[in-house]
Amino acid sequence: MTETMNRQVLLASRPVGEPTSDNFRLAETPIPEPGPGEFLARTIYLSIDPYMRGRMSDAKSYAEPVALDGVMTGGTVSEVVASNHPEFAAGDIVFGYLGWQSHAVSDGTGVTKVDPTVAPISTALGVMGMPGLTAYVGLLDIGQPKEGETVVVAAASGAVGSMVGQIAKLKGCRVVGIAGAAEKCAFVRDELCFDACLSHRSDNLPAELAAACPDGIDVYYENVGGKVFDAVLPLMNVGGRIPVCGLVANYNLTELPIDPDRIPPLMRSILVNRLKIQGFIIFDHAHRRAAFEAEMGRWLKDGTVKYREDSVQGLEKAPEALISVLAGRNFGKMVVQVGDDPTEG
């Protein structure tokens, strides 16, 4: 608490393809003072998520890019350390988008309090936060799985995929996950209790997926893109639904592969099988947060839903953590611990 400098990670340059550590720069500035109606918070946990790759580019997207030399954007769990804001007091644990830095001043916009009695406070970045809500809304509202249907989800050990599959199991579906490493597949099968989990590294994914989905696929929760999508498409049943929340396999693409253009067969499949493919951004579904928090809080407390975190220590590790997430090397929800967690131990 005697720190005087705010440590930050800035966007030094825009990546071409995979980001490297050269795209980031560490900086220090004096810790700011909160003005009237503001508070100062110190970061405890910083969330690392695939969408951050998009913010590093200046291509048109659903959100403004991070400016060059600007602080990287990111969700945070923080402790209020000084406050001139009537609704926040020193000692409060809060969730917000306070960025890749050790301290931040906020006027409270987009900041919510975290109840440390529901679950460990880091879960406000994962299962109880944006990834959990993304899984919940995309699967239930757009995917609309029915009992007995088959649901496929990739990145199945990740923050979103692990929740999609577990919620689909609760709804009575057959659930097939796709992950990379063998230990992730084992976790998905044995701990999360999916019906099957395949590796996207297999040379034989299309045939293995067909065998794991003997009744075809009714819902494919699309959060990776690339060759998993290619293996899924021929197996989609009539009336199938494909919620699209992310395309991490494509985020680092710099040019399109020269291949047969597959839009015609994709569109034909959409037509013949009456598929619905629908993109969504979680910020459009804030009205579902209360229902989500109540239900997910219950599932967590009674142990119905399990989650896994992959955490690294120290803000300076954040760039490497994002590079890992984009390459699929994390195992569980990636969180950077930036400061002490006062609720621990």
Place this chain on the structure above:
Amino acid sequence: MTETMNRQVLLASRPVGEPTSDNFRLAETPIPEPGPGEFLARTIYLSIDPYMRGRMSDAKSYAEPVALDGVMTGGTVSEVVASNHPEFAAGDIVFGYLGWQSHAVSDGTGVTKVDPTVAPISTALGVMGMPGLTAYVGLLDIGQPKEGETVVVAAASGAVGSMVGQIAKLKGCRVVGIAGAAEKCAFVRDELCFDACLSHRSDNLPAELAAACPDGIDVYYENVGGKVFDAVLPLMNVGGRIPVCGLVANYNLTELPIDPDRIPPLMRSILVNRLKIQGFIIFDHAHRRAAFEAEMGRWLKDGTVKYREDSVQGLEKAPEALISVLAGRNFGKMVVQVGDDPTEG
């Protein structure tokens, strides 16, 4: 009425690419006798529709292909000439899928009576029939246009596109059509009163479409595929909807163009703009028929909605008519007059 032979058009061979007249064969068989619970009908009008291309192939689709040497399937308006069926009497005008032939025996399955007082009976194949319902359901139920939004539809002078645009105008939308020949574009603008109509033959379609849609595109009713889709996609607004009812530009494709694979940018656009792309087949929406018939009947009677037919005389012209439709050479709903229309003049 003294005919003794049933004239038929059979599928002689499956086309590779564009169908040719060699894929069809004329045949004659004795006019069949209706058995108990059956009736004999003579064909007055035969509908020619793009979906028929799909039935000529044996690729997996939403309906069984026509068998080799089988009678081509098709919607018909017919007159009952002899009946052992309690619900159909000689002289009744009926709609059914009685195929490319001058006579057919039916047990009444899928056959409905046509009321000749609502509109000319040939409209049971067009504006009051399957194409009209396809326009109505796809636009209203899947596209869900709101007042002030921009709706784009291709094949705008055709049976489906002309209805999509007119219904969208009734809902208060800005409507931009895309057609081929200049006379079709003029008809769409001047007779159907679309706000604009562009030619897909223009070298400059993307820029012209952008200029015609200054507020972007909210609903693209996809019934052609190909380069119109390519021009539309970059203009889709956040939350845009793309009902997919046909892909006539692709139906004759024999191989995929070797081009950059555009699935990654398509999926990115779906994600970033939260698009919904949904295929549909009109046979899944039969429950909407009553509402459609009531509303469309009213619009036709009071002149709110206009339609255009392109008719040819004689069953033997049906193959050529289908080849024309697939090439976009028809102008309005294509109908083959196979026999005398007793309700005319």
